[in-house]
Amino acid sequence: MADIAAPTATAAAGNRRSSLHKLVQRKSTIAFLMALPLILLIAILIVYPAGYAVYLAMLSKSMTKFVGLGTFEFILKRQVFWDVVYQSCLFAISAVIFKAIIGFIVAHLVHNIPLKGQRKWRGMLLVPWVIPPAMSTLAWLWLFDPSYSAFNWILAHFGIGAIPWTGEAGWARFCVILVNIWAGAPFFMIMYLAALKSVPEQLHEAAAIDGASWLQRIWYVNLPMMRNIIAITALFSLIVTFANFDIVRVLTAGGPLNATHIFGTWSFKVGIESGDIPQGAAVSLFMAPILAIAAAFILRDISRRGSEV
Amino acid sequence: MAQVTLRKVVKKYDEVMAVRGVDLDIADKEFIVLVGPSGCGKSTTLRMIAGLEEISGGDIAIGGDVVNDVPPKDRDIAMVFQNYALYPHMNVYENMSFGLKLKRTPRNEIEQRVKQAAQILDITELLDRKPKQLSGGQRQRVAMGRAIVRDPKVFLFDEPLSNLDAKLRVQMRTEIKKVHQKVRTTTVYVTHDQVEAMTLADRVVVMNAGLIEQVGSPNDLYHLPATKFVAGFIGSPAMNFIPCQLEQAAGALRIRLNDKLSMPVPASRTKRYASFAGKPDLVLGLRPEHISETRPHAEPDQHDFDMPIEVVEPMGMETLVYFTVNNTEICGRVNPDAGSAAGQAMKLRADLSKMHLIDNSTGKVL
């Protein structure tokens, strides 16, 4: 056999390097081609316009001359901008935390009841996520309406005075966060439920035998097992919440006294409503670094976890 | 002609050498088993033959043609995976016919070949089922069926039995052997289980740390291991390795285990071992079956000695006894009726005619 193989082998040896290389290359070429639509989509419709936005942010207000970082400098000196930063963080962080907690609790509750009934409950609990937020927020707006508030009507029956839901800074922030939690918690619920279902039952049984209470089982078994999905969902939601536009826009339009303006609405306000497109772009741009820091933390944590397992 | 030839085959992952130069000739119709501990490179070697891994160096030829650059589908091979890798959304028939369909084999031919393979494997009545509805053994058969249907030059098995329970494993082992006898296709079989290797193989290839330790028939490997690794890997319970010295005393060679215990080297070996007298770092290798209870009359090269027994493991047809010499735990196989008991001394007999002397520094059997 060796005698037969050897000549062929030497014959092939000449062009082996290149053809071996070709084979490897062919696979990665195909792979690259398959990923190309994704790459093009990101490059043309996200990266390029984002780069263009950076350029826009460096123009003067009338967009006639290049001012470099002037606009950014200007923004950093504005009190309103820092209010917006504070409010965006407050809004996003508290909303995400509550969404995560509610999602976690509800996912456990649903997981806890017999499989037969889960479908129905899941369906009902998912409704807020399915209704386009621009519309569901209108329902909230109507519920909070100063003249017709259905909540105040109930409160009045308990002898509690009308609450200025969107009229007072504290309440307005509360309302905006509440609506965001309402709209976003079901998504967490469904992601966590999926994660819960992939936690092996034996782990629970083992923990139960080890004497863990239900709370301890959740804490020591479910939480670590769901860690990655919790982190990824939180990151995704943090980004989306931070960049939120619809809810604030419809509910309070940033008021009262700019107390509920966040990045998205504020950049719209200065960029479109007040005709300062470079400033609007610059305000929006500030979102990226803040979120990138959060993303870096969360993603690093995930990859570290991943290598442990 | 479906011989498989490996010449100086090397596989490198970044900095790690998984296979460090393997030379192997596999004859047509031969059943070769690659065996070794996990991480020894046996699976990598198999996957390089299959074309699933690129070859970092050397050549692989199937049927005389170098296939280094040939994609798996053109190598005319079939592979059975450890987890069977059945397509979960296809039924058994579709699973078996998928490869033929891709090759645009005529329909009636596909049907005929699937039926035939199903008959060989006795899975005709399972053809409409989905993999989910099959037991482990049945899945195993389907995976083999999928390989047989393609009528390849070479069968590749990657630990096909390790997901089965002990009983099924034995049963399927025989099944595989039977199938091989029927279809007579060159087979490369990878396992970490030396029993499987011994029972199935025409020749066994023992691999360790990316290199071939020894190639040979099961009997050769058992009786004439070339290295300490092979000696220790083949056979169960494993061979005892006892540190020892070789003494030249009064013209006779003796193996000295400790101050109290020494035994003469069999006459047939004296010449072979003579030059190693006084060499440091020697190890005596003796299989448990060559340490037995003492019997009325001794053959030459059999030596009796007394030992306090520490652990006794009755196995039914035999009993394993464990004791310690030179801080090394040693296992012997005695007759269940020999009256062994833990904590008591026992008279045992070592059959040195079956001994191996190993140079621990090189790992070679001398």
Add this chain to the structure above:
Amino acid sequence: MANAAIATGAPSRPVKYRSMSHNRRWAMRWSYFFLILFVVFFLTPPLYMLITSLKSSSEISAATNPWWVYKPTLSNYEELLGQNQYLIFFRNSALVSVCVVIITMVISVTAAFALARMKFWGSATLATGVFLTYLVPDTLLFIPLFKMFAFVRDTTGIELMNHWWTLIIIYPTLTVPFCTWIMIGYFASIPKELDEAALIDGASWMQTLTKIFIPVAIPGIIAATIFAFTVSWAQFLYPLAFTTSTDQLVLPVGIVTTLIKGDVFNWGQIMTGALLGAAPPLIIYAFLMDYYIAGLTAGATKG
């Protein structure tokens, strides 16, 4: 427990232990109790939408009990469904969402397969980076997109402004990254041997994807589909910015811009429109929910 009783010699059960089934039953009751609380929280606004949609505008203005309909009327529904334009919004939304889902799935499934299984230079970076595209908010992108549309028009003569189908081009930026990520997770959960088996069986990469991976990954694909559909159905800012004519609007924007006029809110009709706008995704969910969970279970949890 029985053992404990015997050991202490006491005939009565220690009080602090309750039977397993008893505990279980109470756990269940509490679960249902809290579930009901959450359902009330989650369903109040949609319910209020329904209530309002059944009221006439004079009943709404009368400021009576907001939680009760005294004179239920379907006039809002009749008026809305009788209008041609609502049906046009609906058609546009449906067309946009379906096309976006298809485009999204084609792009993200092939890309996810390449990223999860085939590797090429930079593929690992791309797999992580794809998620980070969400860091770029849409409030930042729409003005540059205006400029790009102008450029496209000037060079090719194709007008992208004020056409509903432009949204089909833009929405994938919102859906593809997350869907790709779900699909990478799902593909990663498929045993590697499966594509090796296909490779040996003679399948090309494309065949492996279409004949093996896609059928096997159906739950993951459905999960991604649902996500993409929901997102594109709900989009607000892009259609607000890119479409103007009534015949080009999609549902959420159509409802907000045609039913709310200046300072005159037509609450009955707005709520009706919102409710009808929410219906299609709700119906889709009802059918595909189980797949969704299954898809996320196998895919997303692999993170």
Add this chain to the structure above:
Amino acid sequence: MGFKKVSRRRFVGGTAALSSAMVAAPFVRGAYAAGKISVGFWDHWVPNANGATEKLIKEWGEKEKVEVQIDFITSQGNKLLLTTAAEAQAKSGHDILAMNTFLPARYADQLVPLNAEMEKLIADNGKVNETVEYLGKIGGKWLVIPATVGSQIKGPCSRIDYMKEYAKIDVQKMYPAGAEPQDKDWTLDTFMKAAEACHKGGHPFGIGLGTTSDCVDTIGAVFHAFGAVMVNAKGEIVVKNDQVRQALDFYKKLIAFLPEDVPAWDDASNNKFLVSGQASMIMNPPSAWAVAKRDAPKVAEQLWTHPFPAGPKGRFAPFLPFFWGIWNFSKNVPAAKSLLMYLSQASSVEKMVVASGGYDLPSFENLTKFKIWAEAEPPKGTLFSYPDPYHTQILSIAAAPAPHKIAEQIYNLGLQTQMAVRYFKGEALEKTLDWAANELEGYMRN
């Protein structure tokens, strides 16, 4: 928009079936000469008001053999604003677009000058007020033509009964239908007393203090009434002056008599407050009255729209004009100009005013006495004073006479309402002024 590039056949076939109005000239060979244009008009909240405009355009289209594509674009959710921004950036879209308040100034570089047209219209229809000139004539050139549709005076809309009961003011007598106003005593002082009385009576005035236009327009008029200027015509920040302090003091006092949540009000809040029967007065064009007429007739019967109270510097009323402008990227400027002239004829204007139920206000002096305002009911004559037939008010816009780019931001960001709320919430007056000065410096950016 696509229709410019799309072939005629496809254009007709593709859009004719759809609701967006598409008016095609009859197929006359050679009729292409006049071409086509597209217009984006403000989407009127009054049912069928769009219809009148549509009909007028159709008449014109038939006469001139021009195909017209009409889009009615709502100002809700800033849709119109966003469309304008989009078209300005993309340099494509409608030929004519409706723009309100400061937009003509913002897009001055991209609009076709219309001096000759405006001169002719002023000659025909009478003078336009200063606010229209301030907003529409940029750098000495008319860039837009005041649109009838959507232009409005946001004067008080009072409850006859509550004003009588609590404030002892008979608004019908003060501003009688069909006769000269008797409004000597209708000053900001009277107004404040009335606000207090009505607040005590449990039916406060509903004046928003958000950042939307209703809120800003009202405070703008009050500022003008005190002569309070924050940035002068030269663009200098002069916010720290006594007139501003007076105006803020006035507002601080007033807010105490308003509902608690007014800082969050938008343009719809005051309407709802009125229609639900809670308000004694709001500052709004007759849209709230029209909704009341439909949904709460009992409330409508008690409503009376009338001029603003006078302040030390005169009787100022907020005027919110809409304009029609022609983009300079329009491919058919002559046709666009012709259409605008047609729509601005007195006969066309009256049709539009009638269709809007009297809501729309022409900007030209001679066009303020159509029958519709005298006849509107209930109660009869409720809208008589709405167009200010006796010209007792100075029509103004908040933030004037500051340079447009600054005024626009004062207006859009609601600087004045923000100041008022800050001051009301207990901030020291000078601190509020410091804050405002700082904000204003930010607006100077260019």
